[in-house]
Amino acid sequence: MSAYADLVALAAKAAQARPLWPSGMDAGRARPAAVLMLFGVLDNLPASSDRPLISADLDVLLIERASTLNDHPGQVAFPGGGVDPQDDSVVAAALREAHEETGLDPQGVEVLGTLPALPLPVSNFLVTPVVGWWARQTPVDVVDYGESAQVFRVPVRDLLDPRNRVTTVLQRGGQTYRGPAFTVNNVVVWGFTAGILHHVFEELGWAVPWDPGCEIPAPL
Numbered sequence: 001m002s003a004y005a006d007l008v009a010l011a012a013k014a015a016q017a018r019p020l021w022p023s024g025m026d027a028g029r030a031r032p033a034a035v036l037m038l039f040g041v042l043d044n045l046p047a048s049s050d051r052p053l054i055s056a057d058l059d060v061l062l063i064e065r066a067s068t069l070n071d072h073p074g075q076v077a078f079p080g081g082g083v084d085p086q087d088d089s090v091v092a093a094a095l096r097e098a099h100e101e102t103g104l105d106p107q108g109v110e111v112l113g114t115l116p117a118l119p120l121p122v123s124n125f126l127v128t129p130v131v132g133w134w135a136r137q138t139p140v141d142v143v144d145y146g147e148s149a150q151v152f153r154v155p156v157r158d159l160l161d162p163r164n165r166v167t168t169v170l171q172r173g174g175q176t177y178r179g180p181a182f183t184v185n186n187v188v189v190w191g192f193t194a195g196i197l198h199h200v201f202e203e204l205g206w207a208v209p210w211d212p213g214c215e216i217p218a219p220l
Contacts (some may be wrong), residue, residue, distance in 0.1 A: 002052035004133060006204045008037060011113025011131045013203070030119065030126040034094035035080030036061070037196065038109065040134030042155060055206040056157040060197070061140065064149040065100055071123045074149070074219075078187045078196075079104075082125070090114065094130040102151045103143050108136030115200075120192055129196055156206070158184045159197060160209055165210035168194075170218035178215070188219045 012105040037168065040062040045057050074118040079098035089092040097108035115129040158164055159182050168190040169191045178197040183191035189197070201207040 003039075003055050003058055004053055005191035006055075006206070007131060007133060008112055010203055014113060014115045014131075022054065024060035032083040032090065032093075032098070032117075033081060033120070033125040033127045034083060034090040034130055035127055035193075036094040036130050036132055037115075037200070038098070038104075038132040038134050038176040039156075039173065040153065050207050055160065055204070055207075056155070058156045059153040060156060060159065060216070061098075061102065061104070061134070061151070061153055062185075062193070063151050066145065066147055066149050071206065072191075075191060075193070076187050076192050078129070080127070080130075088093050088129040090117075091130050093116075094132075096121070101143055101148055102140040103138075104134075105136070105138040106148055108134060108138055110135045115196070118192070118196070123164075127192070143166050152185050154184050158182075159189075160201065160206060160208045162208055165214070167212045167215045168218040169215050170220075177218075181216070189215070190218055 019170040039058050041053065042057055042059055058164050061079060062076055063075060063079055065072055065078050079101045080094050081097040083090055083093040085104050087096060087133050091111055095109060098104055099106050104126065112131045112133055115131065117126045117128045120127050166181050166183055167178050168188065170177040179190060179195055181188055181194045182197065
């Protein structure tokens with residue numbers, strides 16, 4: 001099965017799945033939000049290749065949030081944000097936010113489905129990850145440096161490389177929290193975004209064994 005077919009199957013399965021982690025939030029008071037988890041084919045992949053696409057042929061679109069933002073400053077994330085009243089759906093919100101943050105053309109995105117909404121208690125968001133396939137790729141870059149420090153596409157093979165996998169450790173309120181993370185593109189992808197990527201790679205069967213005992217402090 002190709003990587004594209006894997007993603008289609010994941011989206012179909014996710015429609016019946018439970019959330020990846022418990023809420024601990026009042027869903028009735030949480031603000032709805034959406035992020036776009038967009039997979040595309042690497043630029044350097046030979047156009048003449050007729051073999052099925054594999055995970056190593058793909059990349060994922062990410063942004064580094066501006067350090068001046070109130071919510072999650074400096075963190076690496078999927079493009080996305082809150083659902084506005086004019087948005088028809090969480091999918092529409094994810095595509096709009098991705099366009100506003102990276103300049104991508106939403107018409108080039110094939111939406112494969114959504115994952116169950118996930119709580120983000122620190123900002124009181126209930127976030128729906130939208131799984132997309134970049135069918136017609138367009139240039140992306142920072143649109144507003146007040147919102148994003150950088151926009152980049154990271155190869156899936158780099159995210160899966162065990163040398164780029166670590167566990168972040170966060171001390172907060174007298175408790176210790178550990179979570180999967182990725183060290184790529186001179187940044188650490190951790191927290192909410194890393195949790196989704198980790199789960200998706202496991203569900204897709206793309207994950208490669210790595211050492212969770214390799215720990216670093218969460219880059220707050």
